[in-house]
Amino acid sequence: MKHPLPAHPQHIGVLRLSALGDVCNLVPTVRALQRQWPEAKITWIIGKGEHSLLAGMSGVEFIVYDKSTGLAGMRALWRRLADTRFDVLLHMQQALRASVLSLGLKADVRVGFDRARAKDRQYWFTHRQLVPRERAHVLESFMDFAALMGVEDTELAWDLPIPAAAVDEARHLTGDAEYLLISPCANPRLRNFRNWSAEGYAALVEHAYTQYGLKTVMTGGGSTQEREMGHRIQALCQADAVIDAIGATSLKGLLALIDRARVVIAPDSGPVHMANAMGTPVVGLFATTNPDRAAPYRWRDYVVNRYPDAVREFLHEDPATVTWGRRVRHPDAMSLIRSDDVIDKFDALLAATASPHAPSTGPTLDRESPDEA
Structure with missing residues (x-):
């Protein structure tokens, strides 16, 4: 029997530690979740360097895990989140280290990649898996998590903050x-x-x-x-x-x-x-x-x-x-x-691009069927 997904999640956990390019590709999924459930709390467990890039992102609580701290760092993170229970944990890191980290997190349902896209047998650590999709772009694979949750608005939005000191x-x-x-x-x-x-x-x-x-x-x-x-x-x-x-x-x-x-x-x-x-x-x-x-x-x-x-x-x-x-x-x-x-x-x-920052494609996600991909 499939674990049911929450219709109105109050607390969504996102587990993706690295890398810089991948976390950039994941941001539109977080924005889509925020549009669907503006009142939901989103907690993103992220790597140290990746957090320094995304720090200040609106509406997201970041919990930083420094991979160099190994198991001791995992235990510290588990203690920090001991009283936290997610309605859903989106396990979006295809690595054994991240799967081990996920074991110490409390969640009603854990969602991961389908067997074809999962690595290191990630599906052993999740209750629900994505609908299979062949030949998906990384950004599309991340957005598939939102689609499984019932999100239909797949407009691509980032809105990453740049502090004045960086400018x-x-x-x-x-x-x-x-x-x-x-x-x-x-x-x-x-x-x-x-x-x-x-x-x-x-x-x-x-x-x-x-x-x-x-x-x-x-x-x-x-x-x-x-x-x-x-x-x-x-x-x-x-x-x-x-x-x-x-x-x-x-x-x-x-x-x-x-x-x-x-x-x-x-x-x-x-x-x-x-x-x-x-x-x-x-x-x-x-x-x-x-x-x-x-x-x-x-x-x-x-x-x-x-x-x-x-x-x-x-x-x-x-x-x-x-x-x-x-x-x-x-x-x-x-x-x-x-x-x-x-x-x-x-x-x-x-x-x-006579005017800087004019995108070459439309602002929404390509939605091809598996047969068209």
């Missing part, structure tokens, strides 16, 4: 002139291979500067890899064309930079989804991950997509039949992206 942080780096923003490096996880070449970015920087008078702001964390990439790009460009902001901003400061950018260009990483959330035009660079699943949602028409070529060349499989979400873990995959590919998309996006 000042951004303006201190750029002044008031328009600029292109690039974030050259993705999270350096094991066998990620999402980074494009310094030479490719340099060609783009020169094009933006010579053809449009746009300087380029480089952003990223303070890791050695990111700083070295920034130095290589800068060495290949005119000195006046680049502002090096790698390691120079907070996450809110980065969000402010992205919000004010004319265009953002980056690989599959947090900044492309942050740009999508802010309505900033964005070109995503994809070869190792499938953009149909993970592209910046409102700007999918402007993705540089070499994923099918990478699947054929490095996996020796047919892109039409390869497992959904399969990654191409090969260090040469991103080299399939050519400078002309990126420059052409950049030019097209500039031409299509």
